[in-house]
Amino acid sequence: MPAEPILSLNEIGHRFGGLNVLRSVTFDVPEGGIVGLIGPNGSGKTTLFNIVSGYIRPLMGTVAYRGVPLLRDSIQKRGLAGLVRTFQTPQVFEQMTVFENVMVGCAKLTRTTMLQDLLRTPAARGQMRDIRELAEAACERFHLKGLRDLPAASLTAGQRRILEIARAVVGKPRLLLLDEPSSGLNAQEIENLRDWIVRLNGEGITILLVSHDMGLMTVAHTVHTLYFGEIVASGDMATIQRDPRVREVYLGV
């Protein structure tokens, strides 16, 4: 049964200066799926990610999220609609503790006005309690309990990655965009990450994964290969790996 696309990219084109970084990129991300995006450095993967998450407005093309055009929405609005990303270099809040980092991820689930917060009204206190409980549960779940009160600046690359994912997931995303999540991680940590991706997908979170890690990419149901801003091959990982063009442009064999 083909699922409805949660995200549809249509004829996306973008240029930096005179350089065409993306040329009529078109693909769908089906609801509940794991879609991968591979390609060598400079192939436009991160640019595409920045377009979907709202950091860049593309020069051409459209993006629809759950059937509604997305490109005019701010980063914040996309986040509230359930579209959350991580970054190639994990962006943790360095001076805050691990627990506080996770709490920030919950902040969008509640609403308080500045006045309520200034006066510490019962509503504001109640919401803060809810945020704490959610963050507590997320720390438990992502095995961050032992690191709970450490400043995020002191974490290793692997821990930062998990923290970033925990922080994104606690806000209940529908579509999670993971940008090179395995970079800087050791084999064990990559294995751990793989498990998380599968588990989160099993809970109904759709995942769009950018990586040049072929091993990690085997979790994806569909993989698109970007090469100089164009999709040169699509299919499951086995098909992709057999594709002569992919072998030529990407694997270099």
Add this chain to the structure above:
Amino acid sequence: MTSRLFWIAVALAVWAVLPFVVPRNIADLLVFTGIYSIAGLGIGLLLGHCGIVNLAQATFYGLGAYASAYCTVMMGLPSAVGFVAGAVISMALAYVIGRPILRLTGYFLALGTLALSAIASALFFEWDWLTGGTLGIGGIPKLDLFGFVLDRPSRYYFFVWIVAFACMAVARNLVNSRTGLMLRAMRDSSTAAASLSIDLQGLRTRVFVVCALFGSLAGSLFAHHASFVSTQSFTVDRSISFLLIPVIGGATSIPGIVAGAVFVTFLPEFLSKLGDIHQILFGLALVAVVVMLPDGLMGAVGRIRAWRAARRGGDAG
């Protein structure tokens, strides 16, 4: 915990006795310390929790002071009206100006706020029908709390400091709230904060409005204390000395704000006894604090504590 309570009790006792045991001019300075703490508190919120340098606080301080002066002297209204009018005008201005200039970051934002202060200072001077220009507005009545006139520094001291404590409580609430959490996230990484749906622009503007409210409140308190306001009190220089309060004391710490306010009110006064050289000495003291204690006086206290704890830990092990 008990030692903490003990020290709070000691501090409160000292606070309560202080205005009765010190000479009048010192009591007067203590009133100013309270007023400056309120103004500095707002800047501390922006600097310590949003990473924003606000060089425009004298604008809101001036608006509060002129609102109080104009309402009471020119219009004969109760003093409470002046406080409210100043607060409303300041917050509205902060909102309207804040939206566009808070899009800037870093040095550009600091320069934007500096420009605001310079413009406001020029307007206070030009609009003499409203502000009295360099002649100012005199005869501002002392505050009257249900028949109890706050006409001596020792009396006004308690009023100002109770207002200051209330402002500190409010600031502390904000820091510990959901808003405070989002502010710190934004300061550490605005990119990641945006991805978690934090409205950076809106949040910055709202804190700027709170900062303006504190500035205006301090200005109104100043007007009723000094009885006379004129343009000299609301220049760019004043904005700079307000910014120094959190820079010297430590922007994220409330005791730090008070320490910073003590520094900018007391030090010039004591140094002025040394004659013409006092401004140079104040400058040197300032440079010394900023260079040697980059996270302010309270940051230094924190480091001494950490060092002592480490040494104790070392002895035990």
